[in-house]
Amino acid sequence: MGTLGMSELVIILLIVIVIFGASRLPQLGKGLGEGIRNFKSSLKIGQDEDDKDKDTSKIESSQES
Numbered sequence: 001m002g003t004l005g006m007s008e009l010v011i012i013l014l015i016v017i018v019i020f021g022a023s024r025l026p027q028l029g030k031g032l033g034e035g036i037r038n039f040k041s042s043l044k045i046g047q048d049e050d051d052k053d054k055d056t057s058k059i060e061s062s063q064e065s
Contacts, residue, residue: 020028
């Protein structure tokens with residue numbers, strides 16, 4: 001089981017075109033792009049919150065000393 005070659009990708013693309021039709025492909029691409037963008041955004045927000053929590057705990061521990 002290796003990586004997908006060009007011929008496999010072309011076959012997958014043809015199957016997608018047959019199933020969804022050429023007119024729906026831009027809509028599917030847009031939806032997929034928005035989903036990926038939202039996922040990355042939520043990861044960044046979660047990471048920012050973790051960083052804030054770490055900064056807050058460092059400040060609290062330095063004030064207690």
